[in-house]
Amino acid sequence: MIHKRWFQVIVTAILLSLLVLLLNQIHFFFEPILTYIAAIAVPLIGGGILFYISRPMLQLLEKYRVPRILGILIIFLLYIFIGFLITRFIAPIAQEQFTKLVDNIPDMAEMLSETVTYWQQNQDIIPSEFNSTIDNVVNNLETYLQGAPTVIINVVSQLIGFVFALVLIPFFLFFMLKDGDKLVPFIKQFLNNRAAKSFEKLARSVDYTLNAFILGQMTVSIVVGLLLLIGYMIIGLKYALTLALFAMVMNVIPFVGPFLAVIPALLVGLFQDPILAVWVAVITIIAQQLEGNFVSPNVMGKALSIHPLTIITLILAAGSLAGFLGLLFAIPTYAVLKAIISHFYEEWLERRETTNPE
Numbered sequence: 001m002i003h004k005r006w007f008q009v010i011v012t013a014i015l016l017s018l019l020v021l022l023l024n025q026i027h028f029f030f031e032p033i034l035t036y037i038a039a040i041a042v043p044l045i046g047g048g049i050l051f052y053i054s055r056p057m058l059q060l061l062e063k064y065r066v067p068r069i070l071g072i073l074i075i076f077l078l079y080i081f082i083g084f085l086i087t088r089f090i091a092p093i094a095q096e097q098f099t100k101l102v103d104n105i106p107d108m109a110e111m112l113s114e115t116v117t118y119w120q121q122n123q124d125i126i127p128s129e130f131n132s133t134i135d136n137v138v139n140n141l142e143t144y145l146q147g148a149p150t151v152i153i154n155v156v157s158q159l160i161g162f163v164f165a166l167v168l169i170p171f172f173l174f175f176m177l178k179d180g181d182k183l184v185p186f187i188k189q190f191l192n193n194r195a196a197k198s199f200e201k202l203a204r205s206v207d208y209t210l211n212a213f214i215l216g217q218m219t220v221s222i223v224v225g226l227l228l229l230i231g232y233m234i235i236g237l238k239y240a241l242t243l244a245l246f247a248m249v250m251n252v253i254p255f256v257g258p259f260l261a262v263i264p265a266l267l268v269g270l271f272q273d274p275i276l277a278v279w280v281a282v283i284t285i286i287a288q289q290l291e292g293n294f295v296s297p298n299v300m301g302k303a304l305s306i307h308p309l310t311i312i313t314l315i316l317a318a319g320s321l322a323g324f325l326g327l328l329f330a331i332p333t334y335a336v337l338k339a340i341i342s343h344f345y346e347e348w349l350e351r352r353e354t355t356n357p358e
Contacts, residue, residue: 040168045329047172050079051180052214058177072177076170090241097242101268198347205339213332221251224258224291228265231283237265238272254331255311258288306335 054075061071184203188196225248232240247261262284269276314334318326 043168043172046169047176048210049214050169050173051176052211053218054173054177055180055211056215068178072174075177076174094242094245097239101239101242104271107271198343202340202343205343206336209335209339210332213335217252217254220291221248224248224251224261224287227287227290228261228283231287232265232280235276235279235283237269237276237280239268243268253315253327256315256327258284306331306338310334 057075057078058068058071061074062068066074184200188199191199225244228247229240229244232244237243243265246264247258250257250261253260262280265280265284266277269278269280311331314330315327318330
């Protein structure tokens with residue numbers, strides 16, 4: 001009976017449950033370890049993201065026989081130059097537009113309230129039972145709209161400040177770029193030949209997954225942001241730069257990001273001129289179609305192979321548990337775990353076929 005698949009599954013489930021129960025009972029033992037991990041998590045993750053963004057540039061420089069240390073210094077200077085351009089030319093315009101947008105929120109809320117009230121009085125589609133709910137939303141609409149920018153500012157500022165204010169990130173990035181290719185050989189020397197080959201294959205799989213996701217999401221966000229900015233400027237939408245930057249940030253979140261990104265632009269277009277809301281929708285559809293048919297397939301390919309329903313489930317769960325950071329890291333974490341599990345499953349199948357040949 002012990003060789004039956006169903007028996008093995010039941011025993012595995014019981015052992016995992018006992019392991020979870022045991023870990024819960026001795027959680028105090030892991031608190032110092034978790035504290036240490038939390039202390040280095042942000043610079044490690046921040047440095048890792050910048051590492052995958054910087055590595056193609058470093059490889060290109062090395063292709064032209066530029067010494068690695070010099071190439072790393074060139075990349076750091078490039079980041080400093082990009083930061084200067086953003087601070088000097090983009091940030092002031094975005095800040096001015098955002099300030100004007102916040103100042104216009106009361107007028108926008110009043111206009112929307114009048115529109116909804118007029119629509120309620122001249123329609124008979126929605127049952128009267130729902131009118132009280134609509135009235136409640138309309139009466140508190142200005143409060144909701146005035147609070148939304150504050151929430152967005154807090155989330156974005158905390159995220160940016162939490163990541164980039166830490167001076168450890170450049171140090172992590174420097175040593176990742178300098179010695180990143182030495183990690184796998186260093187670990188392999190402690191393993192036997194079979195385990196070393198398995199570990200190297202696993203490391204390549206995880207590296208490919210992270211590289212595809214990080215570069216893919218960054219490229220998609222930048223391309224979509226630029227396309228939306230051009231489209232918004234063509235139709236004369238107010239606060240075009242601020243709305244495009246918001247869309248760029250939201251597109252980092254897989255699948256649901258584009259839907260969140262278009263909401264502020266639709267509202268601004270509706271208040272400025274109702275026909276602009278239609279044009280905003282058209283521009284968004286065009287940008288997403290270009291991204292979905294040309295950018296993502298060429299940049300990300302099918303590296304992740306995650307079903308949309310799985311993405312939605314992961315984002316909902318991660319957002320509830322870990323907030324905005326959970327939305328950002330749920331998909332890459334799942335993709336890495338999937339790559340690890342798939343690797344060991346394939347190893348198990350190979351060993352099984354070797355042990356029990358037909």
